[in-house]
Every structure is written in C-alpha cells, then in structure tokens.
Amino acid sequence: RKEVEQDPGPFNVPEGATVAFNCTYSNSASQSFFWYRQDCRKEPKLLMSVYSSGNEDGRFTAQLNRASQYISLLIRDSKLSDSATYLCVVKPVSSYKLIFGSGTRLLVRP
Amino acid sequence: DGGITQSPKYLFRKEGQNVTLSCEQNLNHDAMYWYRQDPGQGLRLIYYSQIVNDFQKGDIAEGYSVSREKKESFPLTVTSAQKNPTAFYLCASRGQGMGQPQHFGDGTRLSIL
Numbered sequence: 001r002k003e004v005e006q007d008p009g010p011f012n013v014p015e016g017a018t019v020a021f022n023c024t025y026s027n028s029a030s031q032s033f034f035w036y037r038q039d040c041r042k043e044p045k046l047l048m049s050v051y052s053s054g055n056e057d058g059r060f061t062a063q064l065n066r067a068s069q070y071i072s073l074l075i076r077d078s079k080l081s082d083s084a085t086y087l088c089v090v091k092p093v094s095s096y097k098l099i100f101g102s103g104t105r106l107l108v109r110p
Numbered sequence: 111d112g113g114i115t116q117s118p119k120y121l122f123r124k125e126g127q128n129v130t131l132s133c134e135q136n137l138n139h140d141a142m143y144w145y146r147q148d149p150g151q152g153l154r155l156i157y158y159s160q161i162v163n164d165f166q167k168g169d170i171a172e173g174y175s176v177s178r179e180k181k182e183s184f185p186l187t188v189t190s191a192q193k194n195p196t197a198f199y200l201c202a203s204r205g206q207g208m209g210q211p212q213h214f215g216d217g218t219r220l221s222i223l
Contacts, residue, residue, distance in 0.1 A: 043215060044153070045214070046213070098212055
C-alpha cells in the first residue's frame with residue numbers, strides 16, 4: 001500500500017463547478033499535511049497547509065480527519081486557471097521527509 | 111527576493127558523462143532535498159540533507175551523488191551509472207518547525223544526447 005494515495009483522475013468539470021479531491025495516508029503518526037498545485041512542466045507550489053480544525057482560503061477548503069487518516073480539498077466556483085495537478089503531501093513525525101501523493105489531475109472546461 | 115535557484119534550466123548529457131545540477135537557496139533553511147519526476151509520474155526522493163555536511167539516501171539514490179558543504183548549496187551529480195537519467199529534477203528546501211512546508215526551485219530538465 002502506498003503511504004499517500006490519491007485518485008489520479010482526471011476530473012473534468014465545467015467552469016463554476018465544485019470539485020472535491022480526497023487523499024488517504026497510511027502513517028497514523030503523521031503530523032503535518034499540505035496541498036500543493038503543480039502546473040504542466042512546472043515545479044509544485046504550496047496551495048495550503050491543512051490544519052486539524054479545517055481551513056479555508058478563498059474558494060479552497062481543506063479538511064483533515066485523523067481518525068480515518070483522510071485529507072480532502074474542496075474547490076468551489078472552479079476557474080479555467082484551476083486546471084492543474086493537485087498533490088497531497090504528508091509529513092510523518094520524527095522525519096525530515098515529506099511524502100508526496102502521485103497527484104490528482106483537474107481539467108476545468110469552458 | 112528569497113528563494114531557491116536551480117541551474118541550468120535545461121541540460122544534455124552524453125553517454126558516460128557525469129553532470130552536476132546546481133541548487134542554491136537564500137531562505138536560511140537547514141533541510142534540502144532532491145527529487146526526480148518522470149513524465150506523468152509523481153515525485154521520487156533521491157537524496158536529502160538535514161544539515162551541513164550530512165545527507166541521507168532517498169528512495170532512488172543509485173547513480174546519483176550529492177554534497178552539502180554549505181548551508182545554501184546542495185548540488186546533485188548524475189553519474190554515468192544512472193542509465194536512464196532523462197527526467198525533471200526538482201530541488202526543495204524546508205525550514206525548521208513542525209508545520210513548515212517545502213519550497214521548490216523551478217527545476218532542471220535533463221536529457222540524453
């Protein structure tokens with residue numbers, strides 16, 4: 001089983017749609033969680049950290065469920081510019097390594 | 111501006127040649143990382159360094175070597191032993207603290223001539 005698992009997609013949605021991505025992680029001792037965005041042929045960029053109580057940044061909402069070892073990202077009112085691959089990232093406690101999921105690809109169509 | 115600089119942006123390697131990819135950061139971060147990404151695939155960790163003069167192998171270290179003589183610099187050498195070096199190479203750094211994310215350079219694309 002992979003340490004961090006994501007549905008690879010692609011998710012193909014119209015502009016204005018709401019879309020949700022899920023991610024599961026296997027190490028219950030994980031302490032930090034992030035969502036990154038990666039555009040084609042570019043480096044990953046931090047989208048948002050994920051906090052235990054859930055957090056929101058504009059159209060983006062992240063949730064963490066430690067009991068189920070599950071992280072989610074909700075994008076409301078999708079824009080064409082949201083088309084990218086979204087990477088779920090987990091940092092286990094006592095490790096300098098961050099574990100990256102393989103990513104979920106989102107395509108927003110006009 | 112603070113950030114991570116990778117050079118060159120594009121690099122071509124001849125058969126049997128070693129090449130070195132540069133990574134410099136001015137974020138005062140202790141930890142630095144090298145990843146490899148193949149087309150349509152996720153990131154795979156090559157090497158990482160938690161502190162100057164110390165580094166550890168990641169998941170795919172064979173055919174690669176690194177050094178960490180300065181806090182700001184973490185160069186990666188792709189040796190001739192790496193038989194399939196064509197990929198996108200990403201360097202990252204991370205500050206201390208529980209919730210600190212990684213920050214990435216804009217990558218180096220390596221191809222075989």
